[in-house]
Amino acid sequence: MKLYEKLADEIETAVRNGVFAAGERIPSVRQASQQHGVSIKTVLHAYALLEGRGVVETRPQSGYFVRELARTQGAWAMSPQAPAVASEVDVSRLVLSTLRSIRTNDAMPLGSPYPDPTLFPWRRINQYANAIARRHASWNLMDDLPPGNPELIRQIARRYAENGVPVDPREIIITVGATEAINLSLQAVAKPGDTVAVESPTYYAMLHAIERLGMRAIEVPTHPVDGIDLAALAQIIAREKIAACMVMPNFQNPLGFLMPDERKRQLVELLAAHDIPAIENDVYHELYYGEARPSTLKNFDTRGLVLHCASFSKSLTASYRIGWAMPGRYRAQVEKLKFLNTLTTPSVPQVAVADYLRQDGYDRHLRHVRRVYRQQARLMTAAVQRFFPVGTRTSAPQGGYVLWVELPERVDSMRLYQAALARGITIGPGYMFSTRNEFHHFIRLNYSYTWTSATETALKTLGELVAQMA
Amino acid sequence: MKLYEKLADEIETAVRNGVFAAGERIPSVRQASQQHGVSIKTVLHAYALLEGRGVVETRPQSGYFVRELARTQGAWAMSPQAPAVASEVDVSRLVLSTLRSIRTNDAMPLGSPYPDPTLFPWRRINQYANAIARRHASWNLMDDLPPGNPELIRQIARRYAENGVPVDPREIIITVGATEAINLSLQAVAKPGDTVAVESPTYYAMLHAIERLGMRAIEVPTHPVDGIDLAALAQIIAREKIAACMVMPNFQNPLGFLMPDERKRQLVELLAAHDIPAIENDVYHELYYGEARPSTLKNFDTRGLVLHCASFSKSLTASYRIGWAMPGRYRAQVEKLKFLNTLTTPSVPQVAVADYLRQDGYDRHLRHVRRVYRQQARLMTAAVQRFFPVGTRTSAPQGGYVLWVELPERVDSMRLYQAALARGITIGPGYMFSTRNEFHHFIRLNYSYTWTSATETALKTLGELVAQMA
Structure with missing residues (x-):
């Protein structure tokens, strides 16, 4: 192949990959000559070839531009991959492909783990972000090094204190979402090869964290109302060395329970008696349906x-990806790991959230959201009971926005997932919540999105699919 | 202790810790009664006690407020810790405390690893961020799941293509800074216990990543002009199993060299012959002093x-913390690890940068910055030659903004660090760049900040300290 052909092919590939979009100028002849270390003549020859192929066009006194017709159809976007059903399910791959199918297919997002973003107070938050951008001529990265922006830390501590959770603000470390907080906490207390106790079913981010760090998860039976089985946990602890226990006492994902105070205390005491650290995932703490914000394990620690x-x-x-860790005696380790993992959390989001919290709108916003979720929990439960066949059972969430549904035993949630996806509906298959096959006939449904007749129709369709499979 | 005394103490502690700031309202009597599960009477008693202690004051019809005099002096801010000189230096702790001392002391930031933030085009970037906030009523987290925002990915790929680096945009994964990209890349190719070859001296983030993942670093002699010693690397590879090689071929931190193309090619070929992945840290690629952007290892891969x-x-x-990885054949692993580590990179920063790049200002900005750095490199080198004693040698940076300085052998850079800090000057002690003691008499100086007479004075002071210690 001649040099000019090679160059032309390279540029055409870039265009087809979407690197140069329709209407954009490609490098000038002089630039291309320098960049590729070839003569002006070679570039001219290559560009003429591309023009002949219809990839670029010349514009007088302007240079060479990518033609409309060569526009790439978002070649870099990932196509939704149907998750493979394998004997050993790769949980994180399954989760990621579920999320992708929600995004790319505009499907009914019953499988989403996230709350309806239209419920967030966007206008207010954006206003604060804008004000910050105007206020700061420049931003010094060092201002918000770990542990994080001091005012944000103070506001977080204030909310805990107002809710009866004793917090020393010096304990708080800002992270990129709770995902990073959980990862760093786990790394601070356990090492590769260690065994970590988790609820079963458990929120899959817990399994991800363990999987990724080369640790072993031991799943502890977890009751849909009371939470983790303390007797079973005690037996496991007696039998083998447990490096940490990861739990979600408030509105556990997927079960939705609120662990009673007395059981929280017993859990903390059981673990403390064996010097086992507890990693508490409390991301749903503000989304309670009861009278007051529930306690945390911190209250009993x-x-x-x-x-x-x-x-x-x-x-x-x-x-905005703002999370935090309060790592107790492991504070120094977690702070150091945060620094090593992502250096620091982006500044503007930290300050925007701090500014928002300093005003009084957050509690009003939360009261509204809680009311919506509480009501939609009832609607979703009623719809499942109406449309799904006999043998279906549902959880009774005390907060959050997900319903856990047990289907007749013969129904495989992965097959249901694929059949539902073909009809534009996503669900969370039970396989995601365990490394064992125990929950193959369970699904998780998200009820945060505004309830419409389309939601009803989707649940009716799901119910029919379940009935066919049962 | 009585119940009301306990409650009063708890609230006073919260105030002293800065949880409730001066002028802020503490929870109402009714709220506090609910939150702490005590009677209204007990709360009233506790609040009266706090009033008597001068911690809070009542305001008619408004409630209880924290008094000015109880204002905490930023109790949660970290005090700068003098780094410990230990036989085995904990590199990441040393780095973090260096950064803290720069932040808290308003010191001359010659020890900073970061560029002068006032050189960034803040006004423009903020404008884009604001426009995005106005444009989007809400933001769906799923839009920018890994690999990241499609338009940002396209813009990054376009810049590479314009500079003669062949890039498939589908290979790019957006991360929280290059720090996360490096961490994920290392995890994708090596596991705990593996040996990883690094340059010596090396950028400490490389050592951090290795340390944190329980791997072992083997340091390869690195030449201040040519880069990593290929013969030494070949010997190491022949002798033991190397899981990966981490390098910084362009404007290495701290040495500042630009590895010649032919040597880049040889490095890629040497590693490929043994199936060893190369992790290339190319964060300074835009800050070249020469005519054109240098090649990357990708060009030869x-x-x-x-x-x-x-x-x-x-x-x-x-x-904004926007970085990326182009992990070659390890793309799927790195994307999955990104998802597990921080789920996704914040959206608004991704889109703001994409919008900025789509305009034409970036190249103009970069031309300006390169000119400033090139000139300040000369000024800094001249000042060191003038003020430092005989036996001092400096690197000849080809890009970036740091100078590597070899001091007379008797000077210990940790002692110099502490003496300089006492005079309001920070430096980067050589200990940070190696796990061995080889660079105890080296320092790294940052010349990105606007050159003033204060910079000259600081270098004069440093020179005098060095002379005293030599």
Whole structure:
């Protein structure tokens, strides 16, 4: 192949890959000559070839431009991959492909783990972000190094204190969402090869964190009302060395339970008696349906063994990615790991959230959201009971926005997932919540999105699919 | 202790910790009664006690407020810790405390690893961020799931293509700074216990990443002009199993060299011959002093073994934390790890940078910055030659904004660090760049900040300290 042909092919590939979009100018002849280390003549020859192929066109005194007809149809966007049903399910791959199918297909997002973003107070948050951008001529990265922006930390501590959770603001470390907080907490207390106790079913981010760090998860039976089975946990602890226990006592995903105070206390005491750190994922803390914000394991922790992780992603803004850890006696380790993992959390989102919290609108916003979720929990439960066949059972969420549904045993949630997807509906298959096959006939449904007749229709369709498979 | 005393103490602690700031209202009597599960009478008693102690005051019809005099003096801010000189230096702790001392002391930031933030085009970037906030009523987290915002990815690919680096945009994954890209790349190719070859001296983030993942670093002698010693690397490879090689071929931190193309090619070929992946840290790629943007290892990679990591943090904005990885054949693993580590990179910063790049201002901005850095490199070098004693040698940076200085052998850079800090000057001690003690008499100086007479004075002071210690 001649040099000019090679160059032409390279540029055409770039165009077809969407690197140069329709209407954009490609590098000038002189630039291309320098960049590729070839003569002006070779570039001219290559560009003429591209023009002949219809890839670019010349414009007088302007140069060479990509033609409309060569526009790439978003070649870089990932096509939704149907998740593979394998004997050993790769949980994180399954989760990611579920999320992608929601995004790319405009499907009914019953499988989404996220709250309806239209419920977030966008206008207000954006106003604060804008004000910050205007206020600061420049921004010094060092201002918000770990542990994070001091005012944001103070506001977070204030909310805990107002709700009866004793917090020393010096314990708080800002992270990129609760996901990072959970990862860093786990790394601070356990090492590759260690065994970590988790609820079963559990929120899959817990399994991800364990999987990724080369640790082993041991799943502890978890009751849909009371939470993790303390007797079973005690037996496991007696039998083998447990490096940490990861739990979600408030509105667990997927079960939705609120662990009673007395059981929270017993859990903290059981673990403390064996010097086992507890990693508490409390991302739904603001989304309670009862009278008051529930307690946390921190309320019962006298020895600094609770690493508490939370975020604003479920209640205020997900795309700002502001989470935090309160790692008790492991504070120094978690702060160092945060620095190593992502250096620091972006500044503007930190300050915008701090400014928002300083005003009084957050509680009003939360009261509204809680009312919506509480009502939609009832609607979703009623619809499942009406449309799904006999043998279907549902959880009774005390907060959050997901319903856990047990289907007749013969129904495989992965097959249901694929059949539903073909009809424009996503669900969360039970396989995502365990490394065992125990929950193959369970699904998780998201009820945060505004309830419409389309939601009803989707549940009716789902119910019919379940009935066919049962 | 009585119940009301306990409650009063708890609230006073919260005030002293800065949880409730001066002038802020503490929870109402009714709220506090509910939150703490005590009677109204007990709360009233506790609040009266706090009033007597001068911690709070009542305001008619408004409630209880924290008094001015109880204002905490930023109790949660970290005090600068003098880094410990230990036989085995904990590199990441040393780095973090260096950064803190720059922040808290308003010191002359010669020890900073970051570019002068006032050089960033803040006004423009903020304008784009504001426009996005106005444009989007709400933001769906799922729009920018890994690999990241499609338009940002396209813009990054376009810049590479314009500079003669062949890039498939589908290879790019957006990360929280290059720090996350490097961490994920390392995890994708090596596991705990593996040995990773690094340059010596090396950028400490490389050592951090290795340390954190429980791997072992093997340091390869690196030449201040030619880069990593290929013969030494070949010997190491012949002798033991190397899981990966981490390098910075363009304007290495701290040495500042630009590895010649032919040596880049040889490095890629040497590693490829043994199936060893190369992790290339290319964060300074836009800050070249020569005629054109230098090549990358990607230019010579035919087998997808180069994992290329970069960011906008050195050239456009640091606090937005936008980096990326192009992981070659390891793309799927890195994308999955990104999802597990931080789920997604914040959306608004991604789109703001994409919008900025689509306009034409970036190249003009970069030409300005390169000119400033090139000139300040000369000024800094001249000042060191003038003020430092005989036996001092400096690097000859070809890009970036740091100078590597070899001091007379008897000077310990940690002692110099502390003496300089006492005079309001920070430096980067050589200990940060190696796990061995080889660079105890080296320092790294940042010349990105606007050159003033204060810079001259600081270098004069430093020179005198060095002379005393030599």
